[in-house]
Amino acid sequence: MSGGYELRRRRSAEIREKWLIFSTNKVALFGLCIFITSILVAIFGPLLSPYDPYQPQLAVRMMGPSAQHWFGTDQLGRDVATRVMEGTRTTLYVAVGAVFIAFTLGTPLGALAGYFRGKFEAVVMRLIDAMMAFPSRLMAIALVAFMGASIPALWAAISVHSMTRYCRIIRGEMLAHREKEYVQSARISGEGHLTIILREIMPNCLAPLMIQLSLNFAEAILIESSLSYLGLGLSPPTISWGLMLKDGQRSMEIMPWIAIFPGAAIAIFVLGFNLIGDGLRDAFDPRQRRR
Amino acid sequence: MIRYCIQRSLQVVPTLLLVSFMVFMLTHLIPGDPVATMLGYTAEGMASGAYSRESYDEMTKKLGFDRPIHVQYLHWLGNVLKGEWGDSFVSGMKVTDVVKARLPTSGALALASFTLALLISVPIAILSATRQNTWMDYFARLFSLLGVCIPSFWLALLLILFFCIYLGWFPALGYVAPQDDFVRFLKHLTLPMTVLAVHTAAKVVRFMRSDVIEQLHQDYVRTARSKGLPRRWILWRHVLKNSFITTTTVLAFEIGHLLGGSTVIESVFAWPGISYLLLQSIYARDYPVVQGAVMVMALAVITINFIVDVVYHLLDPRIKLQ
Numbered sequence: 001m002s003g004g005y006e007l008r009r010r011r012s013a014e015i016r017e018k019w020l021i022f023s024t025n026k027v028a029l030f031g032l033c034i035f036i037t038s039i040l041v042a043i044f045g046p047l048l049s050p051y052d053p054y055q056p057q058l059a060v061r062m063m064g065p066s067a068q069h070w071f072g073t074d075q076l077g078r079d080v081a082t083r084v085m086e087g088t089r090t091t092l093y094v095a096v097g098a099v100f101i102a103f104t105l106g107t108p109l110g111a112l113a114g115y116f117r118g119k120f121e122a123v124v125m126r127l128i129d130a131m132m133a134f135p136s137r138l139m140a141i142a143l144v145a146f147m148g149a150s151i152p153a154l155w156a157a158i159s160v161h162s163m164t165r166y167c168r169i170i171r172g173e174m175l176a177h178r179e180k181e182y183v184q185s186a187r188i189s190g191e192g193h194l195t196i197i198l199r200e201i202m203p204n205c206l207a208p209l210m211i212q213l214s215l216n217f218a219e220a221i222l223i224e225s226s227l228s229y230l231g232l233g234l235s236p237p238t239i240s241w242g243l244m245l246k247d248g249q250r251s252m253e254i255m256p257w258i259a260i261f262p263g264a265a266i267a268i269f270v271l272g273f274n275l276i277g278d279g280l281r282d283a284f285d286p287r288q289r290r291r
Numbered sequence: 292m293i294r295y296c297i298q299r300s301l302q303v304v305p306t307l308l309l310v311s312f313m314v315f316m317l318t319h320l321i322p323g324d325p326v327a328t329m330l331g332y333t334a335e336g337m338a339s340g341a342y343s344r345e346s347y348d349e350m351t352k353k354l355g356f357d358r359p360i361h362v363q364y365l366h367w368l369g370n371v372l373k374g375e376w377g378d379s380f381v382s383g384m385k386v387t388d389v390v391k392a393r394l395p396t397s398g399a400l401a402l403a404s405f406t407l408a409l410l411i412s413v414p415i416a417i418l419s420a421t422r423q424n425t426w427m428d429y430f431a432r433l434f435s436l437l438g439v440c441i442p443s444f445w446l447a448l449l450l451i452l453f454f455c456i457y458l459g460w461f462p463a464l465g466y467v468a469p470q471d472d473f474v475r476f477l478k479h480l481t482l483p484m485t486v487l488a489v490h491t492a493a494k495v496v497r498f499m500r501s502d503v504i505e506q507l508h509q510d511y512v513r514t515a516r517s518k519g520l521p522r523r524w525i526l527w528r529h530v531l532k533n534s535f536i537t538t539t540t541v542l543a544f545e546i547g548h549l550l551g552g553s554t555v556i557e558s559v560f561a562w563p564g565i566s567y568l569l570l571q572s573i574y575a576r577d578y579p580v581v582q583g584a585v586m587v588m589a590l591a592v593i594t595i596n597f598i599v600d601v602v603y604h605l606l607d608p609r610i611k612l613q
Contacts, residue, residue, distance in 0.1 A: 130309030133593050134585075135548050137555070138569075142585045145573040146320040222442055226555050229444050230570060249448055249559075253456050263445030271440040 011203060018207075021283040028279020034272030042092050045085030053078060053086040054237055062255055072257040074247065080258060084265050086239045091269065094151060094234075095220040098158035102216060105159070106166030107209070111197055113167070114174025125171070128164045136161040140223050144232045154233055158220045169212055173205040207284035214277035218270045225266050241266050292605075299600050303593060310593065314586045315367050318578060319360075326351050371586070377579035381572075386583035390565060394587070396466060397564030400557070401549040403480055404487035408545070412492035416499035420507065421526065431496055438493020447486045447559040454482065464561040483560040487553055491545045498541045502534040509533075536603060543599035547592035 022028055046053060051069075057077035065072045071080035113124040131139070140157035147153040177183060178201065186196050227233030228242030236243065241262040248258030330350050355363040370376070376386040419431030455463040461478050469476040506512065507530060515525045557567035565584055572580035 126305050126309060129306050130313060133306060133310050133596070134313075134589050135550075135592060138585065138588055141554055141569065141573070142317055142581070143320065145581055146317045146578075218440070225442060226444060230555060230558055232573065245445060245448065252448065252452055256452055259445075259448045259452060263442060263448065266445065267437075267441045270442070271436070274436065274440055 018283045022279050025279045025282055027275055028282070031272045031275025031279060034268060035276060038088055038092070038269055038272065041085050042088040045088065046082060049079065049082040049085060051079035051082045053082040053239055062251075064255075065257055071261040072255070074244075074255070074258055075251055080244075080261055083239050083244060084241070084261055087241045087244065087262065087265065088269075090234065090238060090240050091221055091224060091266075094154050094158070094224045095217050097151070097155045098162065098220045098224075099213065099216050101155055102159035102162035103166055103209075103213065106163030107170050109163070110167035110170030111174055111202065114171035115178055115193065115197055115201070121171070124167070128167050131161065131164045134161070136219070137223060137226060140227060141230070141232060144227055149227075149232055149235055151234070154224060154227065157227065158223050162216050162219065165212055165216070166209070169208045170205055173208060174201060177201045177204055207280070211277050211280045211284070214273050214280060218273035218277070221266060221269055221273075296601055299597060303597055306593060307590075310589050311368055311371065311586070312364060314582055314589065315364050317582060317585065326356055376583045376586075379572075379580050380577045381575050381580070386579050389568065389580055390583045390587050393563060393565040393568045396562065397550065397553070397557070397566060399469075400480065400483060400487070400553065400562060400564055401546065403484045404491060404549055404553075405542075405546055407484055407488035408491035408495060409542075411488060412495035412499065415492075416496045417503060417526070417531070419496070420500045420503035423504070431500060435493045435497040435500070438489050439497070443486050443490050444555045444559055446489065447482070447556060450482050450486065451559075466561070466563050479560075479562075483553075483556050483562050486556055487549055491549065494545060495538065495541055499534060499538045502537045503530060506530040506534050539599055539602060543595055546595050550588060550591045550595070 051057075055078065057073070059077065060069070060073050061075055061077035063069055063073045063077075069079050069081065071084060074080055074083070109124055113121040134142070139161050143157040143160060144153050147156065174197075183196060183200055186200050191200070224233055225240065225242035225245070228240040229246045230242075231246065233242060234240040244262040245259060248255065248262065252259045326347060330346060351357050355366050358366070374387055376390075378384065379386055379389050382389065415427075415431045415434065419428045422428055451463045454460050461482050462475075463482075466479050467475040512525055512530060515529060516522075553564070554566035554570055556562070557564045558570050561567070565587060569581060569584040569588075572578075572584065
């Protein structure tokens with residue numbers, strides 16, 4: 001019992017140490033601020049805006065940025081700023097769903113493959129290699145092309161490639177940890193395989209998983225917006241930044257603000273997740289810090 | 292070396308089979324009845340909005356859907372290996388001919404983008420790694436961060452807005468064959484090539500900078516310095532050779548991405564490559580061409596990975612197969 005308590009105490013101390021390193025990294029904190037702001041904008045933004053993002057107002061169509069319409073209006077007179085804020089909700093909804101599916105499918109698969117090894121591992125890794133042979137966007141486009149554009153199809157399209165990364169990362173960690181002394185002593189003391197994987201090894205694999213999660217969010221946002229831009233993702237009246245850019249492209253000459261602000265929103269969102277991922281990497285890998 | 296190549300080739304076979312199975316299964320993902328869906332896009336289906344029982348049975352037999360799935364796959368694979376990839380629903384042409392016609396334009400764009408990316412990224416990465424915490428280093432880190440965060444299609448739209456609409460220096464869309472007018476071909480190539488190159492260069496700078504810094508802290512570099520070797524000699528003869536091994540992985544991944552993932556850029560600039568063909572076929576529900584294009588792009592990536600592994604072995608013969 002005291003051994004388990006000691007382990008938990010050491011793990012808490014490690015987490016506190018990593019958080020301290022992360023919190024002194026100003027760039028990573030900036031990424032965290034972007035992330036928190038995005039969540040707040042998604043929740044409260046459309047509620048605070050006086051404009052309806054779906055309702056056309058032809059009297060104010062095609063107006064540039066002003067005090068009343070910070071990001072201007074589009075060809076139907078809809079406030080672009082409100083639509084960008086509404087698009088944050090859609091983006092988060094798709095990204096969270098896709099990352100959740102990728103994580104829940106890829107992590108157990110990689111853990112079991114790395115722990116049990118043998119034929120199961122060989123089959124899983126060949127499958128993963130085959131899936132990774134497709135560039136991520138190509139696979140996403142192919143899946144959406146055949147399944148049809150819908151949110152579940154987007155989730156499948158984005159998560160299929162992402163899960164291969166979780167699988168590979170966890171498998172690598174399992175291979176590194178399964179022969180260590182603490183795992184052998186857990187086996188000797190009679191712990192079952194599932195208990196060893198979940199209670200002993202997985203807590204030591206959290207670092208690369210957390211880094212991958214943040215980078216996966218960034219990738220999910222880029223893939224969703226790319227697919228929507230191509231007309232293979234979400235469709236009107238759903239608001240998506242990619243769709244706004246697609247509409248904006250047609251009238252870019254007279255309304256350049258429609259092509260600028262949704263794209264800037266995507267870039268800022270992705271930047272935030274990348275900065276968090278870099279900060280986590282610096283916190284967990286001491287070799288990275290001198291770079 | 293030959294033994295390594297043979298062993299590596301054998302490793303590719305199961306991957307190729309799995310990839311082909313995934314491409315084959317794409318048709319079975321179509322919601323509803325895929326036979327009815329495919330009939331809807333034939334001449335009869337489009338003309339009358341309906342189809343006869345005979346047409347349905349004929350299409351079912353043609354697609355092999357009356358057989359067990361493993362038999363369907365083996366039959367499809369046999370046809371693929373014989374070069375019979377079916378006919379386009381839209382044009383009626385052989386899928387192989389349709390895809391072959393688009394390969395050179397995609398290849399030209401991928402090669403040009405890759406070359407530009409190398410020319411940009413390698414000097415920036417080396418200068419940044421050897422001059423840490425100077426303005427060059429800050430610029431490189433900012434470039435590599437923004438390059439991966441900015442969506443490529445947004446960058447493409449901004450470049451079109453600035454260089455095509457405002458300045459009028461380059462055409463926004465389209466393609467001119469190099470044999471018809473080489474100067475106009477270059478003008479059409481410039482913007483899509485730049486967008487792809489920036490994205491690739493940003494990733495390469497990130498990895499290469501990190502790797503060169505790691506190499507510079509290795510013991511062999513300290514030993515070389517203590518022997519009195521010039522800094523440039525150490526950098527070019529030792530450090531870069533070792534860091535290129537890791538950089539090669541990133542480059543290989545990026546070539547694959549350029550060949551298989553430039554769909555958005557080809558779409559923005561209406562560049563008639565294989566990725567644009569894929570998109571046009573998706574819009575037209577031309578499923579045989581979609582399968583053919585996906586298969587070719589996946590094969591290109593697998594081939595690139597194979598070549599990279601051989602190059603790895605050349606750079607460092609200690610590297611063995613798993």
